[in-house]
Amino acid sequence: MDTSVVPHSQPADVGVLYVQYRDLLLHVACRKFRVPDSDAENLMQEVFLAYMQTEARVENTKAWLVAAMCNASRHYWRQQSRTESLPDDISDHSDPVSHGLADHFAVTLTLRKALRYLQPRCRETLYLHYYEGRSAVDVAREMDTTSRYAEKLIHNCLKRVREIYFSITAVKH
Known part of the structure; x- marks a missing residue:
């Protein structure tokens, strides 16, 4: 020693x-x-x-x-x-809610991008109707127009945002 x-x-x-x-x-x-x-x-x-x-x-x-x-x-x-180590079969124990999380985020981000391409009036119409849950009559009152025109605006703006969304997500060769 x-x-x-x-x-x-x-x-x-x-x-x-x-x-x-x-x-x-x-x-x-x-x-x-x-x-x-x-x-x-x-x-x-x-x-x-x-x-x-x-x-x-x-x-x-x-x-x-x-x-x-x-x-x-x-x-x-x-x-x-x-510290406790994770089990070997951790994938079997994952949160089922998180399985579609990536797809959900992808759709949300793509929708936001599509909405940015819309005119402000269309964006506001869709926001009032779909996000705030207002009826066509309430949208018409908010935008100072007739309920028939508000219905047409909701329909046309939704159609336009769909077109934009599909053009963004289309696979290009």
Whole structure:
């Protein structure tokens, strides 16, 4: 066991220590604590960082590094126990409402684009009738016109927005 005092303020010394104790520290994490190899490497980096940052005098470098690796491995498993992994069959447990979400967003965005092509009067007519749910009589009253003309306006504006929508979504070869 190495009982010599090793000053660790110089980066070159830490590099030598890293090479010297790397296998031992990985063995402690992977074999004793069963930390996965990729995570053990990260833990070892944290241990050496802590070693470089410590201002306390280290009497036995090897013992300090091994103890720090043990503590880091325990902390790793405490953190892992707080998180729950997703089941392998997560796709079977997904929210059924979200299945058509992408299509819904695509249609909504396309409709918004189509509505921007309409004249403001048509856009307002469709907004009042379909979004606010107003009748043709209410639309006529709001737009200061006859109810018959409001019905015709609703019909023609809806027809126009359909044409625009289909021209936007048409597959071009």
